[in-house]
Amino acid sequence: MTYNDRDARYRQGSGQRTGSSRPHSQGSRGRVPSQGTYHGPRGTRQRPSSSRLSSGPGYPLRARSINFQSGRARRLSTNRRLLILAALALIILILLIVGISSCVRGCSSEQQTTEANPVDARVAAGVDEDLTKRFASELDRDEKLASIAAHANEYENQGLLELALAQPDAIDFVAAYPEAEKTAQPYDDEVSEGTVPQLYCWDERWGNVDYAGSPLALTGSGPTSLSMAYMALTGKGDRTPADFAQAITDAEMASGDSLMSGSFLGDSLKDYGLTCSTYTSNEENLVQVLDTGTYLLVEAAADTLTDSAHWIVLVTEDSDGSLVVYDPTSPEVSSHTWDPATIAGVGDTLYAISAAEADDTAE
Numbered sequence: 306m307t308y309n310d311r312d313a314r315y316r317q318g319s320g321q322r323t324g325s326s327r328p329h330s331q332g333s334r335g336r337v338p339s340q341g342t343y344h345g346p347r348g349t350r351q352r353p354s355s356s357r358l359s360s361g362p363g364y365p366l367r368a369r370s371i372n373f374q375s376g377r378a379r380r381l382s383t384n385r386r387l388l389i390l391a392a393l394a395l396i397i398l399i400l401l402i403v404g405i406s407s408c409v410r411g412c413s414s415e416q417q418t419t420e421a422n423p424v425d426a427r428v429a430a431g432v433d434e435d436l437t438k439r440f441a442s443e444l445d446r447d448e449k450l451a452s453i454a455a456h457a458n459e460y461e462n463q464g465l466l467e468l469a470l471a472q473p474d475a476i477d478f479v480a481a482y483p484e485a486e487k488t489a490q491p492y493d494d495e496v497s498e499g500t501v502p503q504l505y506c507w508d509e510r511w512g513n514v515d516y517a518g519s520p521l522a523l524t525g526s527g528p529t530s531l532s533m534a535y536m537a538l539t540g541k542g543d544r545t546p547a548d549f550a551q552a553i554t555d556a557e558m559a560s561g562d563s564l565m566s567g568s569f570l571g572d573s574l575k576d577y578g579l580t581c582s583t584y585t586s587n588e589e590n591l592v593q594v595l596d597t598g599t600y601l602l603v604e605a606a607a608d609t610l611t612d613s614a615h616w617i618v619l620v621t622e623d624s625d626g627s628l629v630v631y632d633p634t635s636p637e638v639s640s641h642t643w644d645p646a647t648i649a650g651v652g653d654t655l656y657a658i659s660a661a662e663a664d665d666t667a668e
């Protein structure tokens with residue numbers, strides 16, 4: 306069968322006219338269903354369904370958003386975002402700094418807490434080996450001494466630690482020193498003329514006061530000895546060691562090995578109703594001057610009565626010829642009488658302190 310025969314048969318089957326030679330107009334064609342099957346040259350096929358709607362000849366329509374925002378508005382929006390980002394960055398930076406600082410403090414605190422004295426853990430870290438060993442041998446003796454040892458690194462002046470070790474009577478003072486007020490308090494004990502009160506440099510009423518660059522508890526033997534003599538001669542307690550320490554400092558005489566120049570006794574005592582005479586220190590002068598009812602101040606050299614140079618008060622001669630000595634740095638020295646020859650050898654000069662006559666104190 307030829308192609309023309311197939312074409313003619315196809316047209317007959319579809320009901321179309323074949324005899325006319327006029328070409329078919331477009332409008333006379335059969336409408337092809339948009340869905341379902343259709344018959345084509347190659348048989349019957351299923352027509353694919355289309356989800357996209359056609360609006361006729363041409364390109365299909367597409368949805369498109371239109372930005373009505375002006376250029377200035379866009380710039381403002383961009384700047385706002387940049388400011389927000391900058392603020393967030395600043396907040397993050399601050400948080401990082403705070404976090405790092407906290408970590409450093411925490412680590413430092415932890416390190417201080419975990420540090421231990423290699424010689425004895427009961428003594429604070431940083432205390433030298435010799436002082437640690439001295440503490441270690443005494444810690445079981447006193448609970449407060451153990452507390453001092455544990456907080457030894459809180460004391461700027463190591464002399465206070467040595468004072469606590471050397472003088473059991475000073476332990477309470479040293480234990481309280483870090484938190485104590487560094488001011489003087491009045492002397493409120495009873496005072497009687499002719500009776501020398503026994504005072505010590507580390508008394509809490511004046512020991513915390515600074516004198517000659519250190520606590521008076523360590524440096525105040527001169528002012529304390531002078532205060533004892535003043536109270537016995539005047540019967541008044543209004544001039545404490547702290548008061549005399551200030552007077553000596555103002556006179557620029559807080560000097561020498563014992564931190565009070567003997568010149569202060571000769572030049573300034575009349576302001577306090579006292580007078581001073583000096584004698585060469587020997588046994589004969591010592592006994593004769595004490596018999597006149599005065600009190601003697603002596604600057605004891607280092608390694609005589611104690612390791613350090615300091616001032617003492619010779620109070621009186623006992624019935625057996627021995628001497629009563631009040632040492633403001635040592636209860637041990639003050640606890641017994643002394644041979645006059647021994648005391649005469651501890652210093653070069655005797656300073657005899659007595660009450661001034663009325664004419665001497667008149668202006």
